């Protein structure tokens with residue numbers, strides 16, 4: 001009798017496995033058929049077109065650009081049994097960003113590579129959980145909340161100015177990227193987590209290091225599907241580093257949450273003023289400044305998030321905010337160091353808005369007046385979109401306006417670089433020209449031709465934050481320093497080589513020199 005039960009069990013498992021395999025084969029056959037007219041590089045049994053993109057990480061960017069140039073705006077790639085369709089026409093993208101059948105983030109590119117490190121959060125979640133979290137978190141990014149961050153943006157821009165001052169005095173050539181990272185990380189710690197307490201200083205320094213390394217490690221693991229299995233990943237030389245990064249992130253966010261809960265408890269007991277550690281970011285009575293976390297915790301809906309959910313969201317925000325923003329600042333400084341004419345126009349505008357005052361703090365009211373500076377940042381984001389790829393997965397077959405069909409279950413990949421460098425949309429795409437974004441030069445350009453922050457329901461929640469911070473940092477730095485490239489540095493923006501990771505970095509560093517303005 002027992003034998004019969006065991007055999008029935010084995011038969012049931014085998015039947016399920018066979019059904020699963022059958023469904024998977026059917027899906028692949030369907031995908032092959034539906035996408036037969038979409039061009040792609042040569043594909044071979046088992047590996048598919050993996051060879052077209054395999055190789056050192058430094059070459060990935062050039063390989064994708066070459067695919068676009070050779071095969072056109074819609075390209076398919078078979079990575080083993082996984083079908084990837086790269087979409088780049090603005091009219092197609094509009095559908096990708098807005099169609100309800102295309103709002104799922106593929107597990108393979110998101111949850112499987114990010115959640116072991118960050119936990120679940122807005123970037124990786126799907127379905128009803130995602131919608132609930134976005135509804136709870138969005139109000140904490142409202143305009144008035146962002147305006148409260150101006151003192152933090154200014155303070156951290158001044159910290160950057162101090163560091164640049166020392167480098168100006170020494171006259172040395174340096175890489176702007178680590179300084180941009182430090183400035184961004186401190187700002188994000190303060191404004192997202194309200195982690196500017198002196199009790200967190202040493203942890204915060206560790207996090208600044210871990211965040212950058214973390215982006216590289218997550219990418220390293222993410223593009224090697226066999227590392228999804230911990231057993232195999234343990235064999236990787238990066239395993240210990242990865243674990244350390246996870247530990248640093250978890251411990252930091254946990255400490256921040258504990259301190260916050262402690263401060264709230266004291267506040268409730270009316271003891272905030274006597275508490276030895278004043279609430280630096282102002283969730284206490286006397287404070288004015290509130291971080292995202294304070295807003296979240298003070299909202300009724302925010303209180304429904306569990307500690308695990310909160311911790312995941314905070315890690316997602318810190319990860320999403322840091323590298324993207326600091327890479328933009330590094331690319332921007334490098335571009336204007338090369339393009340002295342653009343830098344001169346920025347200074348002219350700064351002198352007009354600040355009436356020649358090179359010391360005054362940047363106020364929220366100044367920011368909308370810095371229109372040329374904003375165009376220069378937009379052009380930096382067009383040229384070097386810091387989030388180089390992102391993806392969706394159709395719940396059912398979706399026909400694009402261009403005629404191609406995205407089959408159910410494939411990975412729809414969006415690379416802003418494909419769209420941002422399309423000469424039919426952007427004349428002379430390799431020329432760095434901020435005035436492309438002048439209203440009269442934008443007439444007739446499709447709104448989805450510029451997509452550094454994605455678009456639609458799953459677009460970046462931090463885009464207004466980014467512009468406020470970057471403009472404040474640039475207005476503070478450029479009124480005080482003149483930025484140049486060294487003699488052996490690139491002469492044209494097109495000579496800057498980016499390197500692909502989860503975000504886009506400057507290959508070899510953004511090597512610049514600064515001189516004090518007189």
Ligand code: HEM
Nearest residue numbers: 122123320321324325387390452453454458460461462466
């Ligand atoms: C230049 C800086 C930034 C760029 C270029 C950028 C770009 C993007 C892009 C392309 C996405 C969509 C990703 C996808 O679909 O997988 C995204 C999502 C997101 N970004 Fe940003 N981002 C930047 C800064 C920030 C900042 C400062 C924050 C927070 C303070 C932030 C928070 C998020 C979050 C939470 C999401 C997920 C949104 C959702 O799916 O609902 N980002 N970002």
